[in-house]
Amino acid sequence: MNPDTHNGYIIIPAYNAEKTLPELLQRIRACCPFHIVVVDDGSKDHSAQIAAHEGVHLIRHPKNMGKGKALQSGFKFVSKAGGDFAITLDADLQHPPEAIPGLVVKYSEAPGTFMIGRRQRDDNMPLHRQLSNYITSFLVSRRTEMTIPDVQCGFRLIPGKYLHHLFTGSKGFVFEAEMVIRLADIGVPVDFYPIPTIYLKGGHSSIAHIRDTLHFISMFTRSLFRRFS
Template sequence: MNAPTPIHPLILIPCFDPGPRIDETVRSALTAGGGLPVWVVDDGSDPATVERLAHLVAEHESVTLLRHETNHGKGAAVLTGVRAARQAGFTHALTLDADGQHPAACIGAFVEAAREHPEALVLGRPVFSADAPALRVQGRKISNFWANLETLWAGIGDSLFGMRIYPIDDLVAVMEDARWMRRFDFDPEAAVRLAWRGLPLVNVDAPVRYFDAEEDGVSHFRYGRDNRLLIWMHLRLLAGFLRRLPRLLMRRRHNGQARR
């Protein structure tokens, strides 16, 4: 059996007005990351965030800051980050949300999964606590159903959870080939398009925590606006799925025969 291909990962945190939580997110990533560099892409945040990020960069030599002068969306921030990371020689990017919802304690498990399966998309599968907002927990089941339908149930454990490890070359390729996936539609569309590309999918369980305003929690999710964006995205992906259906069926048949 051939040894897995070595990987060179980094931690990538897109952020937009995350509030004080960004400090803990970055410091936790540095502590749990086992020496992995942390890159933050500031997507046009307010002056208070700019100042916070400047302090973090000054305090930690392992932190690199990239910046958009105006807000372009999460997907656009990730694309800026992975393009620069590829030029710097990195092969994989572990993405974390800036608001502290993703557990830094799980970084090691994600990186280990990527080392064992360097060709795979490593997806976080959220484990919700009892106090998680019911609307958020139940609502994501709809997006998960459509994402799995659009990939012939390739194994997307959760289409919306943003803690993942992407093979950078593959992510850049699908993003540069797509007009969309620059805003809130980034996470589910990236998972679907990378599955279409033929990447194996590996799911890693990770507890998720929602912070309220008293805990400095910040959410930019808007139910009407972002759900409309998701509906339009799944309509586009469904059309793409139907065009690709013969090829996906052929790939599934081939993979089934190879496992026999």
């Protein structure tokens, strides 16, 4: 697959990302020819102004609605634009954009596959994140009857023809696990692409971590009811 011949879109959900967004956009443009969509999720800093100045597609939420809603807004935009695929990555430089060309090459080997980044649970990942990642990945693997080694990684490629299945869903970070379940339930093949494990200072607070865990339990329970109803 020649990247220059495909109508690909990169979706960046951004919340107060002014410190990292300029570097991220510069690095993306240095290695990728794809359209860039920044979804400003009610930022209180200059994230939206930076995106507008850089000339990318900008979607603005009037208030902070959560990463899930930011992704859903991006998916709607890309679907309406007729994108061949959407690539998602975080605004905080946790996902190296230099991995995108390799991801697209791997996707070209099996077009129509939902691709998920795979990080190693090593010393670069905080211990509580390793535990959370292991538990959620195990549960989603059992739920989907597939081996999902890293259900929390936000570095992904979703084929355009499946985006309409992801227009709604959970508001927060748990939507990323929900995406895997939804696409697996309709028979979308899944594959994985290794990326470095990068964690920066200033992640979720312990309160947010507990909240996200409870949201995951709620989402997972609802998915079981849908499966057996």
